[in-house]
Amino acid sequence: MNTVPSVDNAFDEVVEAIAERGIGIFPRFLDAPRVAALHQDFAALPAWQLTPAGIGRDQHQHTNKRIRTDKTRWLEGDSPARRDYLALMAGLQQQMNRQLFMGLKDYECHYALYQPGDFYKKHLDAFRGRGNRRLTTVVYLNEDWRPADGGDLLVYPEKGKAVLHRVLPEAGTLVCFLSEQFPHEVLPARRERLSIAGWFRIDDPVAPAVLL
Numbered sequence: 590m591n592t593v594p595s596v597d598n599a600f601d602e603v604v605e606a607i608a609e610r611g612i613g614i615f616p617r618f619l620d621a622p623r624v625a626a627l628h629q630d631f632a633a634l635p636a637w638q639l640t641p642a643g644i645g646r647d648q649h650q651h652t653n654k655r656i657r658t659d660k661t662r663w664l665e666g667d668s669p670a671r672r673d674y675l676a677l678m679a680g681l682q683q684q685m686n687r688q689l690f691m692g693l694k695d696y697e698c699h700y701a702l703y704q705p706g707d708f709y710k711k712h713l714d715a716f717r718g719r720g721n722r723r724l725t726t727v728v729y730l731n732e733d734w735r736p737a738d739g740g741d742l743l744v745y746p747e748k749g750k751a752v753l754h755r756v757l758p759e760a761g762t763l764v765c766f767l768s769e770q771f772p773h774e775v776l777p778a779r780r781e782r783l784s785i786a787g788w789f790r791i792d793d794p795v796a797p798a799v800l801l
């Protein structure tokens with residue numbers, strides 16, 4: 590693997606958090622040059638390539654503006670910044686599989702743009718025994734985000750209404766959690782909010798979450 594040691598250490602921290610708590614939040618997971626390259630890559634997309642995000646699964650995909658209003662574009666290895674990001678996530682996948690035997694088979698991710706006022710209501714990224722999203726990642730590309738800018742990600746425990754984590758969408762921060770276990774929502778932002786949301790998938794949707 591052609592990764593620098595600091596990134597491997599960062600992977601270890603993510604693995605440990607998932608094994609122990611099922612969720613972790615990692616400020617500065619992406620270094621400044623990576624954030625800048627991805628931000629530039631995202632900003633250069635023509636507007637027509639960003640389309641209203643879907644909800645639901647596969648062929649049942651549909652948009653529902655009461656649930657989410659962001660715009661997305663699937664990210665593939667079609668630019669250097671995207672290739673670099675996918676390689677980084679492949680490294681994380683490998684580490685997860687080696688240490689936790691999670692059986693992660695592939696990774697899908699998209700750029701997401703929330704314009705002022707956009708939101709994503711409380712939801713789960715995967716339902717037990719249905720679908721194959723196992724581990725969610727979100728990284729943010731927003732420099733100098735202030736609490737007053739809104740756009741917080743609120744994460745809830747599996748049961749209960751109390752907020753477990755409130756995350757500002759700060760440049761470089763990674764949020765990673767078991768997709769079936771943590772309901773979450775995105776509050777309306779007051780400025781443009783850029784992120785990459787992604788999901789590691791398994792083949793067998795009924796395999797246990799983390800084998801220890």
Ligand SMILES: O=C(O)CCC(=O)C(=O)O
Pocket residue numbers: 701709714727741742773774775784786
């Ligand atoms: O952008 C975020 O903070 C979370 C996005 C999200 O929940 C999703 O795309 O499923």
Ligand SMILES: [Fe+2]
Pocket residue numbers: 712713714773
């Ligand atoms: Fe989500």
